[in-house]
Amino acid sequence: MRRKSKKVICGDLEIGGGAPVSIQSMTNTDTRDIAGTVGQIKRLKSAGCQLVRVAVPDTEAVEAFGKIKKSVSLPVAADIHFDFRLALKAIEYGADKIRINPGNIGDPKRVEQIIKMAKERNVPVRIGVNSGSLEKGIINKYKGVTAEGLVESALKYINMIEAMDFDDIVVSIKSSGVKMNYEAHKLIADKMPYPLHIGITESGSKNSGTIKSAVGIGALLLEGIGDTVRVSLTGDPLQEIYAAKEILKAAEVIQEGINVISCPTCGRCRVDLVNISSKIEAVLKDINKNLTVAIMGCEVNGPGEAGEADIGIAYGKNKALLFKKGEIIATLNVDDAEEALIKEVYDF
Numbered sequence: 341m342r343r344k345s346k347k348v349i350c351g352d353l354e355i356g357g358g359a360p361v362s363i364q365s366m367t368n369t370d371t372r373d374i375a376g377t378v379g380q381i382k383r384l385k386s387a388g389c390q391l392v393r394v395a396v397p398d399t400e401a402v403e404a405f406g407k408i409k410k411s412v413s414l415p416v417a418a419d420i421h422f423d424f425r426l427a428l429k430a431i432e433y434g435a436d437k438i439r440i441n442p443g444n445i446g447d448p449k450r451v452e453q454i455i456k457m458a459k460e461r462n463v464p465v466r467i468g469v470n471s472g473s474l475e476k477g478i479i480n481k482y483k484g485v486t487a488e489g490l491v492e493s494a495l496k497y498i499n500m501i502e503a504m505d506f507d508d509i510v511v512s513i514k515s516s517g518v519k520m521n522y523e524a525h526k527l528i529a530d531k532m533p534y535p536l537h538i539g540i541t542e543s544g545s546k547n548s549g550t551i552k553s554a555v556g557i558g559a560l561l562l563e564g565i566g567d568t569v570r571v572s573l574t575g576d577p578l579q580e581i582y583a584a585k586e587i588l589k590a591a592e593v594i595q596e597g598i599n600v601i602s603c604p605t606c607g608r609c610r611v612d613l614v615n616i617s618s619k620i621e622a623v624l625k626d627i628n629k630n631l632t633v634a635i636m637g638c639e640v641n642g643p644g645e646a647g648e649a650d651i652g653i654a655y656g657k658n659k660a661l662l663f664k665k666g667e668i669i670a671t672l673n674v675d676d677a678e679e680a681l682i683k684e685v686y687d688f
């Protein structure tokens with residue numbers, strides 16, 4: 341069962357309150373490079389990103405943020421550290437959400453100014469607590485960075501902002517350790533009502549980071565925890581969207597998109613299935629249809645799995661069988677099979 345959370349609205353995106361778990365990412369361009377950042381946001385949107393966060397480190401960046409916001413249709417969150425004036429400007433320029441770590445904004449009166457303006461403009465605020473920037477007092481109290489410490493820090497800031505009569509809040513408590521991340525979310529889940537932005541912080545490069553994120557995010561989703569997801573990877577943020585979609589599909593949180601099943605191959609395999617399946621997956625990954633597609637390497641186990649899928653192909657000796665909903669619809673030359681399968685998916 342999904343954890344119940346309060347609904348928060350960022351632009352046209354609902355987070356929490358039973359809304360589907362959303363996928364977000366963060367640009368890695370220099371925010372001052374307006375054209376580059378807008379281009380990346382548009383690519384992220386086409387790949388399935390539903391909310392994008394943009395770093396706003398200085399006044400030049402916040403001026404660029406205003407122009408970027410006007411040029412894209414995706415909801416945009418401004419990521420602000422240290423300088424409360426940047427948050428005020430970003431809200432003025434139409435930010436759909438503000439991400440702050442109240443601990444590094446300094447004087448609570450400055451946080452209060454951000455909250456006051458966010459309230460006037462109906463802009464939600466994400467309170468982000470992170471294992472890498474936990475305050476010293478809490479680290480000393482718990483003798484290191486711990487799940488309990490992360491939760492105490494997050495609850496302290498939630499209480500502080502609630503006392504400012506504001507509840508349009510999204511919470512994130514991220515750790516780079518999967519286990520600590522899991523424990524912290526389990527601890528906080530029933531201690532406050534706000535939606536949770538989940539992910540593993542600084543998880544790493546495409547390969548190791550995707551696995552860490554799959555374990556960390558997947559474990560929480562299976563517990564019903566998590567309202568919006570960001571897979572953090574070092575590299576092109578488009579990879580974050582592809583990885584997030586696969587994690588949400590594997591956890592059966594979303595059904596949209598093509599679920600590709602391909603066999604691991606063995607000594608019976610009749611074709612270069614590794615190459616074939618990665619080419620087919622690359623073509624199918626942006627198709628928004630709720631289908632299972634099977635790509636199988638031989639006539640022994642292939643027809644069974646291919647027949648179970650919505651569309652499937654089972655390679656055999658010099659030929660391939662194309663299945664649709666359990667029926668063989670064509671016997672093809674091996675070289676024609678890939679294209680025929682892709683066409684069936686488009687036509688389905």
Ligand code: SF4
Pocket residue numbers: 603604605606607608609610636637638639640641642
């Ligand atoms: S489908 Fe055939 S080739 Fe693929 S793993 Fe199974 S037995 Fe091996």
